[in-house]
Amino acid sequence: MSDIPLMHVFILAGILFVIGFIGVISRRNTLYMLMSLEVMLNAVGLAFIGAGSAWQQADGQIMFILILTLAAAEVAVGLALLIRLQQQRQCLNIDALDEMRG
Amino acid sequence: MTVEVPFYFAAVIAIFASLRVVTGSNAIHSLLYLVVSLLAVAVCFYFLGAPFAAGLEVIVYAGAILVLFVFAAMMFDLQGDVDPVNFRQQGKSNWLSIWFGPCLLATLLLVELIYIITSSDNGQKFASNLVDAKAVGILLYGPYLLAVEIASFLLLAGLVGGYHFAKDDAPGDHL
Missing domain, CATH: 1.20.5 (Single alpha-helices involved in coiled-coils or other helix-helix interfaces)
Structure with a gap:
């Protein structure tokens, strides 16, 4: 059995998730929103690793690997969209996108 | 020393670095803090008995994804939320806030790593629930x-x- 209680791991994951979520909903810069999304995905991975460690199963690490691939694909597409936004609007403000019609 | 103390130490570093990521006003500084945060979470993974996931975290997250972030951030003007201040030298008064914070946190993680390496017998002491x-x-x-x-x-x-x-x-x- 682990020396670290599972509840503490979940509390840490929750704190990191809430920090990332506050970053996503409070920042205007799209680059910061992507970074906060990374923090959120990282917290979810930490929760999976902690649960898999508590039950001595490898399923948590597999879920973490899947989250890792998801984060890689999300960052690739998100940064490409940011480059396109910078080319067309000359800023990274997410509010510059509210005039898209259609 | 048992396994709890280094785990909570790395957890505090992760929380502090994540706060600095969210509240930062310079994109490059926030990226540096994000690297430190990911490394601290990798240390937490190691103490939770998942060394493979810790290695993946360092290689893929802090290695590949963050390099992608840095390359993309170089293409933008590094502006904050409200005021479009560009990336400039901010004077010598607040040199502490520029590079000292991520360096200090990374040094603390390095000290923890050296402690783990020197004090673990056969590498199995710290991970009783190794997967x-x-x-x-x-x-x-x-x-x-x-x-x-x-x-x-x-x-x-x-x-x-x-x-x-x-x-x-x-x-x-x-x-």
Whole structure:
């Protein structure tokens, strides 16, 4: 059995998730929103690793690997969209996108 | 010393670095703090008995994804939320806030790493609930084979989407 209680791991994951979520909903810069999304995905991975460690199963690490691939694909597409936004609007403000019609 | 104290130490570093990521006003500084945060979470993974996941965290997250972030951030003007201040030298008065914070946190993690290496006997002392990479690999290419295939499709879609969105428009060729 682990020396670290599972509840503490979940509390840490929750704190990191809430920090990332506050970053996503409070920042205007799209680059910061992507970074906060990374923090959120990282917290979810930490929760999976902690649960898999508590039950001595490898399923948590597999879920973490899947989250890792998801984060890689999300960052690739998100940064490409940011480059396109910078080319067309000359800023990274997410509010510059509210005039898209259609 | 037991396993709890280094774990909570790395947890505090992760929380502090994540706060600095969210509240930062300079993109490069926030990226440096994000690297420190990911490394601290990797240390937490190691103490939770998942050294393979810790290695993946360092290699893929802090190595590949953050390099992608840095390359992309170099293409933008590094502005904050409200005021479009550009990336300039901010004077010698607040040199502490520029590079000292991530350096200090990374040094603390390095001290913790040296402590782990020097004080662990045969590497098995700190991870009583070790789930090694062999079990992960057996499970990954057994019951989770379909998930691996779907993840490969997702990565392919990310590759094609990233190329498509980021390339310049040819004249007469609309998106």
